[in-house]
Amino acid sequence: MWRPCGVIDDTYEKDLSIIRTRQQLVLMTLGLIALFLMPFYVSGVALNTINFLAITIVSLHGMNILTGMTGQISVGHACFMAVGAYSMTLMVKYWGLSFWLATPIAMLITGMVGIIVGLPSLRIKGFYLAMATLAAQFIIPWMIVNVRPDITGGTDTLTVLPPSIGGYLFTSQQSLFYLCMSIAVFSTYFSRNILRSRFGRAFIAIRDNDLAAEIMGISNVRYKLLAFFLCSLYAGLAGAMYAVWMRGISPDHFSLHESIWYLGMLIVGGMGSVFGVVLGALMIRVLNVMVTYIGPYIGQFFDSSTALVIATGLGPIVFGVVVLAFLIFEPAGLARIWHRFKTFYRLWPFAY
Amino acid sequence: MIFIQYLSLGVLTGALYGLMAAAIVIIFKATQVFNFAVGTLMTFCALLCLSLVLDFNIPFWLAVPIAIALGGIIGIVVERFGLRPLLAQPLLTLIMATLAIDNILRGVMLMVWGGHELTFPRGLLPGKTILLGPVFLPHEFVYAFVVALICFALVGLFFNKTQTGLKMRVTAESHEVAMSLGINISRMFSLAWMLSLMVGAVAGIFIGSRLGLQVVTTSQIALKAFPAIIFGGINSISGAIIGGFAVGILEKMAAGYIDPKVAEITPYVILLAILLIRPEGLFGIKRIERI
Numbered sequence: 001m002w003r004p005c006g007v008i009d010d011t012y013e014k015d016l017s018i019i020r021t022r023q024q025l026v027l028m029t030l031g032l033i034a035l036f037l038m039p040f041y042v043s044g045v046a047l048n049t050i051n052f053l054a055i056t057i058v059s060l061h062g063m064n065i066l067t068g069m070t071g072q073i074s075v076g077h078a079c080f081m082a083v084g085a086y087s088m089t090l091m092v093k094y095w096g097l098s099f100w101l102a103t104p105i106a107m108l109i110t111g112m113v114g115i116i117v118g119l120p121s122l123r124i125k126g127f128y129l130a131m132a133t134l135a136a137q138f139i140i141p142w143m144i145v146n147v148r149p150d151i152t153g154g155t156d157t158l159t160v161l162p163p164s165i166g167g168y169l170f171t172s173q174q175s176l177f178y179l180c181m182s183i184a185v186f187s188t189y190f191s192r193n194i195l196r197s198r199f200g201r202a203f204i205a206i207r208d209n210d211l212a213a214e215i216m217g218i219s220n221v222r223y224k225l226l227a228f229f230l231c232s233l234y235a236g237l238a239g240a241m242y243a244v245w246m247r248g249i250s251p252d253h254f255s256l257h258e259s260i261w262y263l264g265m266l267i268v269g270g271m272g273s274v275f276g277v278v279l280g281a282l283m284i285r286v287l288n289v290m291v292t293y294i295g296p297y298i299g300q301f302f303d304s305s306t307a308l309v310i311a312t313g314l315g316p317i318v319f320g321v322v323v324l325a326f327l328i329f330e331p332a333g334l335a336r337i338w339h340r341f342k343t344f345y346r347l348w349p350f351a352y
Numbered sequence: 353m354i355f356i357q358y359l360s361l362g363v364l365t366g367a368l369y370g371l372m373a374a375a376i377v378i379i380f381k382a383t384q385v386f387n388f389a390v391g392t393l394m395t396f397c398a399l400l401c402l403s404l405v406l407d408f409n410i411p412f413w414l415a416v417p418i419a420i421a422l423g424g425i426i427g428i429v430v431e432r433f434g435l436r437p438l439l440a441q442p443l444l445t446l447i448m449a450t451l452a453i454d455n456i457l458r459g460v461m462l463m464v465w466g467g468h469e470l471t472f473p474r475g476l477l478p479g480k481t482i483l484l485g486p487v488f489l490p491h492e493f494v495y496a497f498v499v500a501l502i503c504f505a506l507v508g509l510f511f512n513k514t515q516t517g518l519k520m521r522v523t524a525e526s527h528e529v530a531m532s533l534g535i536n537i538s539r540m541f542s543l544a545w546m547l548s549l550m551v552g553a554v555a556g557i558f559i560g561s562r563l564g565l566q567v568v569t570t571s572q573i574a575l576k577a578f579p580a581i582i583f584g585g586i587n588s589i590s591g592a593i594i595g596g597f598a599v600g601i602l603e604k605m606a607a608g609y610i611d612p613k614v615a616e617i618t619p620y621v622i623l624l625a626i627l628l629i630r631p632e633g634l635f636g637i638k639r640i641e642r643i
Contacts, residue, residue, distance in 0.1 A: 067444070071444075073443070073444050073447065120624070120627050120628055123627075123628070123631060124627055124631045126443050127386050127443055127447065127586075128582070128627055128631050130447060131578060131582055131623060131627060132623075132624060132627050134575070134578065134620070134623075135620035135621070135623045135624045135627075138575075138616075138617055138620045139617050139620055139621070139624075142613075142616060142617045146613050256572075256575075260454075260455070263448060263451065264448065264451070264452070264455075267444075267445075267448050271444075309462065309463050309466055310463055312462050312463075312467060313458075313459040313460065313461075313462035313463035314459060314463075315459065316455040316456065316458045316459035316462070317455070317456050317459030317460065317463075318459075319452075319455050320452040320453065320454070320455030320456035320457075320459065321452075321456060323448060323452040323455070324434060324449060324452040324456070327438060327441075327445055327448060327449050327452065328437045328438060331441070331445060
């Protein structure tokens with residue numbers, strides 16, 4: 001890794017630290033203050049999008065641990081979110097638990113489901129594992145719809161009660177912003193910590209060559225299942241947040257297409273990079289919002305039926321083109337571009 | 353007697369699953385790309401055929417070959433601009449590339465044909481539902497079955513009897529060996545995509561002729577071909593065809609004897625079971641890994 005000139009690590013703690021210089025500390029503090037003052041200078045509609053973005057980031061961190069760091073391809077991420085969202089909502093609805101207690105339990109339940117889905121990863125890998133998660137992606141929503149429709153509401157939307165503290169209800173976008181954004185910031189920090197710890201190094205070793213890792217004494221069973229567990233913890237948390245943000249959930253919210261969008265965000269952001277996750281989620285969600293505004297604008301030049309059709313078709317096209325462009329021209333994603341920019345900025349006006 | 357009913361329906365739908373599975377395996381064998389976009393590509397070809405019939409008033413028997421030929425061209429284009437730049441990339445990149453193509457095509461189809469269900473004009477295929485005693489067979493599926501068998505035979509002949517087929521088998525075996533023998537492997541890749549999409553177009557058109565075409569749901573039918581591939585082994589075209597029949601029959605049996613709702617996930621339960629018991633499939637090659 002590149003360091004600014006004059007920053008020398010004389011201990012291992014310094015080598016691993018996130019904040020190295022005074023400048024970074026100041027920038028990060030100011031950035032966090034600006035972030036948490038956002039409800040004062042951003043409109044409610046934009047906050048709605050930002051909350052969704054925060055939820056996406058939390059979910060994507062989970063996928064980054066599983067797919068980016070450990071290299072286990074999952075096309076069933078949305079079904080983990082469904083498990084989290086439904087178990088949280090049902091516990092609040094039928095057992096009368098508060099959101100603050102139901103969410104950790106829902107996360108653990110999702111983690112267990114993740115371990116079960118991850119079990120085939122011990123025998124199969126790569127594309128075969130993608131098939132196994134694809135099966136989970138179909139079986140879990142099917143179970144939500146068909147096993148006990150009287151409890152889960154079947155294909156209908158299940159309404160979610162807002163979380164509360166001492167009588168204060170988290171219903172406005174402003175209050176949800178503080179909830180979602182704190183979780184997003186904390187989960188980013190947690191994810192970064194995993195990456196620089198023993199676990200992160202084990203995950204990366206398994207990604208690069210799982211047989212070699214096993215021979216070096218990294219238990220594949222333990223770390224692959226741990227990766228699935230952590231991924232599902234994040235997904236469960238994101239699912240619970242999604243339920244609260246959406247105020248109603250149905251199996252349609254957690255379709256295969258959603259899972260593929262998460263994979264695409266991971267590619268655009270840069271696999272295995274924590275900051276890349278934030279960038280990737282930001283880029284795809286912002287593009288999607290732009291498409292919803294641009295679609296009708298383009299459509300107004302045509303007749304009204306064409307306008308509607310363009311608005312629906314533009315989203316997938318933009319997503320596909322962006323992902324394909326990143327795959328072909330910058331496979332390491334936005335994280336790599338950001339890294340290049342930092343290096344350039346540090347040396348400017350000199351070439352090297 | 354009800355058993356024969358489910359069995360025959362299963363065989364008829366299984367032929368279509370087998371076609372889609374063969375479309376995926378042809379590409380995988382030659383290029384090591386697993387084509388997740390097969391459903392959308394297939395729907396795209398079928399919708400082209402539908403437009404030829406409805407908007408250009410071309411008779412069906414002429415529209416089908418035109419659509420199949422267009423499918424082949426689309427296959428070459430997709431390979432050239434979508435997958436060729438990504439040669440020898442990691443697995444996730446290749447899977448994601450096909451998923452990106454899937455998204456682009458879905459968007460294009462939503463723009464051109466809209467999100468509602470489209471059907472071929474009634475009575476397009478002559479005849480009506482065949483009754484054999486108490487067993488009824490939808491005639492569209494019988495046509496599809498016959499055409500599928502012809503396709504299987506043609507694909508088999510192509511791979512086993514022609515020089516180009518032989519070259520493609522060499523490419524599938526090893527890219528290095530193929531290149532050292534003077535085979536232009538990028539041409540083989542184009543050819544594999546062309547062939548695959550032609551087979552896919554046949555499947556799409558016959559699925560559409562019975563069930564109607566809707567951009568999202570028709571594309572999702574192709575996901576049921578994945579269990580068929582895993583069942584037969586990813587490297588085997590005949591395995592894919594047999595897998596298609598197996599999945600079709602088991603799905604109809606589950607629908608008949610247990611619950612139609614269970615049939616929706618039966619293919620995926622089969623998929624999981626095979627992955628846990630015998631991941632390389634019935635006819636697949638077990639690869640030995642070395643560091």
